[in-house]
Amino acid sequence: MNKIDIKKVWAGIFTRAAPTYDQVGFKLFFYNFGKQLVELTEIPKKAKVLDVASGRGALLFPALKKVGLQGSVIGIDLAEGMVQKTSEEINKRGFSNAKMMQMDAENLKFQDNTFDIALYGFCIFFFPQYEIALNESYRVLKPYGRIGLSTFYRNAFNEIKWLDDLTEKYLPNNKEMDKQEEEPEVSEFETIEGMQKILIKAGYKDVHNKIEEKEFICENAEEFWKYLWSAGYRGEMERISSENLENFKEELTKNFHKYSFEDGLHWNIKVLFTFGRK
Template identity: 45%
Template sequence: MNTERAQQRSTHQTIAAIFNRAASTYDHVGPAFFAYFGSRLVELAHLAPGEHVLDIATGRGAALFPACDAVGFSGRVIGIDLAPAMVAATHAEAIARGDTNITLLPMDAASLAFADATFDAVLCGFAVFFLPDALAALQEWQRVLKPDGRLVLSTWIDPFGPELEWFAPLQRTVLPLPAAPACSGTEPPIFDTPAGLTALLARAGFIEIAVQVERARFVYADEETWWASLWSHGIRGWLESVERERGAAAVQHFKETAFALLREGRQPDGFPQTSSALLGRATRTALAE
């Protein structure tokens, strides 16, 4: 058990460090696909004025700020993130916007410092798959929901789409992707199919589960913007691993090869990427304990 906790702490520290370094440009380079999907989460949550909302892994506020607008001054939105730099950057943006109903806190998504039945809705954009024990985390999120409260979350099916079908194979030729974090439980969670996400939410005790596929087309103006975007989100961790284990020349080779493949798909409006995601909505049962 001590070994497992130590591994989880190490995983948390690694993830936090990556997103600390990415915080200044996260979803602020290229097309704002996190902002798009964050707005969709808020739409599916059907937030009402005066409600209290928790946004888990808030990042740079992709769902936080639309949620703030939806609940109004009589409501409250708390955004948490494992990366302190992300929290600081988003806090500064909230101040600049003049939002007085937002609180930003550094916090582990799997261990929430809130009382039972605190929130009308919990949002989580593209983060549940980072958690060492997704099932336990979902049960923790259910704990802080009020009876009949809503959870709305997103996971990736394919962030790069058919236009960049070469991306993952190219990654594997440079440096194999890290294994998924170990997860307790009888069966590993599946995040990228409607059936898999539905099953995970049901195992966590949620009811009224609905999962839908969402696709959206995003366009990068040029190759360098696309490259800068990679360094602004989770792929940054893999790029840093390549640089650390294979050297800067390997990163440059990957970049040059990727640019050549990227140019093959150039369209009149730029370099397109059709991202597909799952959006799930579920309800805490009124009888949950």
Template identity: 25%
Template sequence: MSQHEIAKAKAVATYNTAADYFDHPVSSFWHCFGRQTIERIALRPGESVLDVCSGSGGSALPAAEQVGPHGKVIAADLAERLIALAEAKARVKKLENIEFRVADMLDLGYPDSSFDAVVCVFGIFFVPDMTAAVKELWRMVKPGGRLAITTWGPDLFEPADTIFWDAIGNVRVDLQRSFNPWDRISKPSGLGELFVKAGIDTHDIQAVSGMHSLNSADDWWAIAMGSGYRGTLAQLDAETFEQVRNANLSCLYREQVKSIKTNVVYAVATKR
């Protein structure tokens, strides 16, 4: 099995499992940053949009609203349970201009220059060869169209992230993570270098610092259960899971953690 296939399998398992908490109110940042990404590309009525790694619709649904009934949005994600969440929300909003696909962004099969905008929010780093992934997305952008890639900035979810991985290391050192997949592109320089390697010229790269409030330590645990951390938690037996959960909650209470970092880097490139 190739590196890409292994990464796909891990992502599918993790986010299908995390789907039960993915849209928890405390994880509103998914949709906040998705909407802000769409605002940055100034979609016009009637335009066509491809949204990959679309999750439960954080950027695809705002895009469908922006392009209107004469526009079209394709939302693709590997995790069928997240796609099902997005489809349900589209029905509630009565959005009929959006199509959902359970599919790999590297194997969608669309011709060159198919879309006015291609969007990837918090997903490009799941692909081992990010340069190849960006090239593939750029291929599908029409002349005059835009490619928007949004990724996490440095120190994501700190101080809770360190607390989480310390607790994991205390019980399962084999599962302790030493780096995050987005670390390579968590600064404008790194994301800019990725675009350069893909043969794309863009000067529209912006880092935005942010904090996400927690009403209680339980809020953090809901975020962990509805995100990539779930893949690690799913590998614990019931007793060890409770040990990790209790260690997280007690440390957050003890240190009176009331917010976590949610730094983001936005990049938009226009095809000349």
């Protein structure tokens, strides 16, 4: 069997998720933490910013407010659908100092010492060779340029662990795919020590972290269903056969009500922000 091109797989998944990404279920999840990452990175006026795996612009648009008219933000994404949707939004809002480009974070098409700031919002753990991506962002950052990343802090998904347990029942065996997606029980992306080690190894200095916590609420089971198709979890959903999908949805709805409060399903999540400089 040929080795699965995991980057191509994820690009397809996020292209199909793009129309409703961050718009349903736990609404504006990425926007809220994106705005927070931008604030914590302390982006100066006139800065030139690179937003890696920009998605629907959760960091791009808040960053534009920081840099002002004399600064600029370039968002890159491997998913064509994300590039298209966010480009449309940039044009709709009338920004002339922002653009989206379809590009691989592990192979940046920019010259050395181009950007003042590089941002990675909930994306570094998707890159098969994340070390190369961080080396690339280091290369394109100007001297003393800064990097800011967000990742999920350990046990971030405990409150909705039942979802993975349920999904596992319906997933077919795909040893090649599972092997490439295998993760340790606690990933280095989920800890302060792990993220510091990753950035220091890539050459970044003054590495420091901050943990933030926020609660999100999904109002009903139908919204939750839409949410699963609108984010990275879509990758799991697409692996469930069409014959089993209706039964899965039925069980999902029962579990949603089982674990919900009167106002919906709560998700209290901790996020790890990590910063460094060139």
